Amino acid sequence: MEGQHFCAVMVASEIRIANNPAELFKAAADEFASLAAQAVHRKGSFCVALSGGSTPKGLYALLASKYAPAIPWRQTSVFFGDERFVLPEHPDSNFRMANETLLSRVPLLPENVFRVHTEEASAEAAALQYESVVKNYFALRPGEFPRFDLILLGLGPDGHTASLFPGTAALEEKHRLVVANWVEKLKAQRITFTYPLINHAACVMFLVSGKEKAQILHEVLEDSNTELPAQRVRPVSGRLLWLIDQPAAGLLSGGTT
Ligand code: 6PG
DSSP states (O other), X not given: OOOOOOOOSSSOOEEEEESSHHHHHHHHHHHHHHHHHHHHHHHSOEEEEEOOSSTTHHHHHHHHTTTGGGSOGGGEEXXXXXXXXXXXXXXXXXXXXXXXXXXXXXXXXXXXXXXXXXXXXXXXXXXXXXXXXXXXXXXXXXXXXXOOSEEEXXXXXXXXXXXXXXXXXXXXXXXXXXXXXXXXXXXEEEEEEOHHHHTTOSEEEEEEOSGGGHHHHHHHHHOTTOOOGGGGOOOSSSEEEEEEEHHHHTTOTTOOO
């Protein structure tokens, strides 16, 4: 893969640029498999939070096929960095997308797949329930934050990530791990990991593909005058990895050689 490493203006990040989406997803699958192997070797388990939207489908399809034998699925636990407040069979459900493209195709232990229970009566109830699942899984004491081995994130055209949208209440959350977040422009409730949770991960991997993301990616990585949600992802003691394809990297000052 054509790659180059340069630090972004905003924060020391590892930025890799793939020639095209196929190479992007291969790079992401390689990283996923490597992190899984390292985590299982170190502590006997791998805990990952998947992202939603459409970009990760290419990665999930690879993980479910060519890469499946390389992943320690029985030692892997899967969470979701965010979810739409819809039932799991709804076309907009991130769980449904991940289940169709990956989870139903690999030998994960069902008890190790933790979806957001969007059957709850309210988004807040679903967020509280999911937060307690995270706390129990990591056996957290009060005030402690979980350390996911990997949190996958995407980048929306407005600079949102997970369901941390510009101008929404969840951006200001400093203590909770998971919150409900009303997104006015979507007229929809979301459930999302918060920055305190995300920023305690061992590795956060953004996957960004396509020409339509070039402008926002330039702003997120190179415009210090903006305050976009994705810019506030800064792991306190973990890796921040941006995997980007050339169409998405088209406006970065480092060029797209
Ligand atoms: C979601 C995602 C969201 C997504 C971005 C990018 O629930 O939609 O978590 O944060 O990653 O919107 O989405 P695309 O990959 O579809 O461009």
